[in-house]
Amino acid sequence: DTTKSIFVSNTAAAPLPLLIRNSSSSNCRLLIKGKRISRCTINNAAAGEVLVGIESPSSSSLQPTSSPEQKVYNVVLKQAALVQKKQSTTTTSTEDLDMPIPGTLTLLNEAYDRCREVCAEYAKTFYLGTLLMTQERRKAIWAIYVWCRRTDELVDGPNASHITPMALDRWESRLEDLFQGRPYDMLDAALSDTVGKFPVDIQPFKDMIEGMRLDLKKSRYKNFDELYLYCYYVAGTVGLMSVPVMGIAPESQATTESVYNAALSLGIANQLTNILRDVGEDARRGRVYLPQDELAQAGLSDEDIFAGKVTDKWRNFMKNQIKRARMFFDEAEKGVTQLSSASRWPVWASLLLYRQILDEIEANDYDSFTKRAYVSKANKITALPLAYARSLIGPSKISSKVL
Ligand SMILES: CC(C)=CCC/C(C)=C/CC/C(C)=C/CC/C(C)=C/COP(=O)(O)OP(=O)(O)O
Numbered sequence: 001d002t003t004k005s006i007f008v009s010n011t012a013a014a015p016l017p018l019l020i021r022n023s024s025s026s027n028c029r030l031l032i033k034g035k036r037i038s039r040c041t042i043n044n045a046a047a048g049e050v051l052v053g054i055e056s057p058s059s060s061s062l063q064p065t066s067s068p069e070q071k072v073y074n075v076v077l078k079q080a081a082l083v084q085k086k087q088s089t090t091t092t093s094t095e096d097l098d099m100p101i102p103g104t105l106t107l108l109n110e111a112y113d114r115c116r117e118v119c120a121e122y123a124k125t126f127y128l129g130t131l132l133m134t135q136e137r138r139k140a141i142w143a144i145y146v147w148c149r150r151t152d153e154l155v156d157g158p159n160a161s162h163i164t165p166m167a168l169d170r171w172e173s174r175l176e177d178l179f180q181g182r183p184y185d186m187l188d189a190a191l192s193d194t195v196g197k198f199p200v201d202i203q204p205f206k207d208m209i210e211g212m213r214l215d216l217k218k219s220r221y222k223n224f225d226e227l228y229l230y231c232y233y234v235a236g237t238v239g240l241m242s243v244p245v246m247g248i249a250p251e252s253q254a255t256t257e258s259v260y261n262a263a264l265s266l267g268i269a270n271q272l273t274n275i276l277r278d279v280g281e282d283a284r285r286g287r288v289y290l291p292q293d294e295l296a297q298a299g300l301s302d303e304d305i306f307a308g309k310v311t312d313k314w315r316n317f318m319k320n321q322i323k324r325a326r327m328f329f330d331e332a333e334k335g336v337t338q339l340s341s342a343s344r345w346p347v348w349a350s351l352l353l354y355r356q357i358l359d360e361i362e363a364n365d366y367d368s369f370t371k372r373a374y375v376s377k378a379n380k381i382t383a384l385p386l387a388y389a390r391s392l393i394g395p396s397k398i399s400s401k402v403l
Contacts (some may be wrong), residue, residue: 002218068229070157072180076264079201079240080256086199086244111190115142122149125353125380129346133246137343140198140245143190148238149210150187155212166212171208175202199244204237211237220286220302224324227275227291228268235271239263246343252395254338262335266347267329277323277357280308280369308369318366322358329355337393344391352383 079100088135119142120127126145128139156169178203183189194200194263211233221227243263248256275282275289282289295301296318329351336347353375360373375383 003363015125036316040297045146066097068225069235070201072229072232072264073202075207075240077205078203078258079244079258082201083244107186108189108193110140111186111193112142114187114323115139115190117148118142118147119263122145124347126350129349130247132345133342136197137245137247139190140194141192141242143187143244144200144238144241146187147191147205148241149209151212152234155215163216165216165393168209168213168216172206175209180233200241204240208237221289221291221294224291227289230287231268231271231275232264235274236264236267239265243339246347247340248338248342253337254335254395260337262332262338265335266327266332267350269332270350271326272325272356273357274326276325276361277368277373279305281372283308283369288316294320298385307367310365310367310369315366318361318368322361325358326355336390338395341391341394344394345388348387348390349384352387353380356383 013263026093044285091146116139130141133141151171154160154167174188177184178188178192179195181196182191183192206317211230214230214233218230223231225336240260243260248254248259252259279288279290288295288302290305295305295317299313299322300317304311304314332351336344336351339347356375356379357373357394360375364371364373
């Protein structure tokens, strides 16, 4: 196994090595060639310096799930295996033989229609993108979106202050029921139908609920390990849920696992971006979703976050955090080309648009305390054709070798 060393140029300082090794090398980790997902640790040894260390598991994934990314990686493997199993049995699929009970089809159509409305209302750009997908796929994405939104609303919505861990347990048993074909309400029925049609595993859904549990009891993250796990729970899971529906291009030679790793990275990148954008808003709710050890290394404390002053220490801290979020976007990019052609455009669009928020944070001189970085309409409009152009590039033998 080879060890690659590339350089990240960093303001005026000399370039510092960014070590990327693959899984069997010691002490360094990143998601390499689809072998495993990883997360990066940043040490700001001195102002302006960044060392992005990427450690690898010291042993195989058969070991007990001790570290966060081992835990996450096992979910990736499980989901990838399910997709492969489904692919190998599709020729004998009984899907079309299922006889709908009279009346259920209309109800189901209504359920999907309601999901469509919610998606169109709350995620306009993404909704437009889903219209490019096949009918079956877009309905499935709407159903997944609506379930995620409802889950998120349990802890973030108007009734959030009354939410108890017990309510989340009930939500989880509803989830188990719908996966077994026993939906509780109309919107659940749409998802129940979706998970019967596509090889979606229940684990990412359960993990998202786990993320909500975590959010109820935790408002500080000791280090990036802890933050990474949180980001997986609340956003990486969405990537894993989406790929079986979006589909991998039939001509793709990338491993299923590598595509899932990319999807996971996009979720993590989006969530990290969200966190960096919403520092002030979260602080006003008493929450700091930033790694405490990295804050301390940068000479910052919670008090500085609550005071909300943009200082050089803060700017340097943010530069490193933004760099890390961009690395996750870069990893995600490698997987988008492997998706089925109609799914690539909306994914590129969301990637390009969300990544631009990081540019906006920079343009705001890192003031995420009083400003909410957003992408202007003009920038949105230019991103869409760019996303479209990129979506025309599909898997090639060369790119699959890179993965
Ligand atoms: C890259 C490959 C192979 C596949 C794509 C897989 C996908 C769709 C990944 C994306 C996962 C995703 C959309 C995660 C959610 C992340 C997130 C932080 C959403 C923010 O939601 P809101 O809080 O509603 O956002 P705003 O506050 O910006 O409106």
